[in-house]
Amino acid sequence: MLADSITPGTLKSEDEHRREICTAGRWIHGRAFVASTDGNISVRLDARRVLTSPTGISKGLMSPDDLVITDLKGRKLAGRREASSELAMHLLIYARRPDVHAVCHAHPPIATAHAAAGLALNKALLSELVISLGCIPVARYGTPGTPELSEALEPLVQDYDAILLANHGVVTCGGDLLTAFFRMETVEHFAQVSLASELLGKQVLLSGGDVEKLLGARARYGATTAAKVSPDCPVTSDSLASAACGPERISVTREELEALIEEAVRKDRALR
Numbered sequence: 510m511l512a513d514s515i516t517p518g519t520l521k522s523e524d525e526h527r528r529e530i531c532t533a534g535r536w537i538h539g540r541a542f543v544a545s546t547d548g549n550i551s552v553r554l555d556a557r558r559v560l561t562s563p564t565g566i567s568k569g570l571m572s573p574d575d576l577v578i579t580d581l582k583g584r585k586l587a588g589r590r591e592a593s594s595e596l597a598m599h600l601l602i603y604a605r606r607p608d609v610h611a612v613c614h615a616h617p618p619i620a621t622a623h624a625a626a627g628l629a630l631n632k633a634l635l636s637e638l639v640i641s642l643g644c645i646p647v648a649r650y651g652t653p654g655t656p657e658l659s660e661a662l663e664p665l666v667q668d669y670d671a672i673l674l675a676n677h678g679v680v681t682c683g684g685d686l687l688t689a690f691f692r693m694e695t696v697e698h699f700a701q702v703s704l705a706s707e708l709l710g711k712q713v714l715l716s717g718g719d720v721e722k723l724l725g726a727r728a729r730y731g732a733t734t735a736a737k738v739s740p741d742c743p744v745t746s747d748s749l750a751s752a753a754c755g756p757e758r759i760s761v762t763r764e765e766l767e768a769l770i771e772e773a774v775r776k777d778r779a780l781r
């Protein structure tokens with residue numbers, strides 16, 4: 510294995526998992542997906558143990574013996590440091606998703622900006638994104654490091670492999686560490702493309718038929734995503750067109766609204 514690489518799969522020794530989590534830490538820090546000591550990464554070691562990054566250290570500066578082993582309830586089994594403060598979020602995902610063996614949490618800037626704006630990355634803008642993740646929803650806000658965050662994630666973890674955390678960041682998961690890391694990279698890249706196309710002032714979405722064909726090709730591309738597909742995930746040109754046929758929307762200024770209310774009140778008084 511190359512010194513600074515992560516290989517696919519999960520059949521590895523504990524030492525290899527430790528080295529690879531440190532490599533993933535350097536990658537998320539080196540790509541500015543986190544600042545300071547932010548972010549956390551974990552791997553499911555076996556049916557009862559999780560290996561996680563520790564709290565309070567830059568993810569770019571971890572060494573293998575900084576990592577912590579806990580059970581699936583978060584009780585420390587080994588390690589001189591303390592486990593990540595966001596471990597509960599990882600444990601929720603492991604509990605609900607037997608197919609998941611690695612979780613990555615980071616704050617990549619453009620994806621996190623979408624999370625701060627409450628905007629899901631759910632438009633059918635890129636064919637590869639439809640294949641790999643489908644769409645990326647936003648979980649409602651929950652205070653980091655508290656059960657609120659897990660409660661906010663709970664309705665989504667079963668159906669999505671990448672989730673924006675409102676006013677916070679991103680969590681991704683996968684069948685192995687490389688997949689979880691790649692999904693983090695994909696989320697930030699898609700967020701950048703999405704923002705750039707927004708700035709260009711024009712987004713041409715794929716149609717429902719295009720999306721159907723891409724979903725049919727998932728197996729051919731080896732895509733393993735759990736992503737649910739629904740009429741608004743991802744949003745297609747067809748779903749936008751049918752939304753446009755919905756109830757008519759109008760906009761009024763504050764002055765116009767006040768004038769309308771005043772007039773209604775005046776008419777009401779005149780009738781009494």
Ligand SMILES: [Zn+2]
Pocket residue numbers: 547548595614615616653677678
């Ligand atoms: Zn965070």
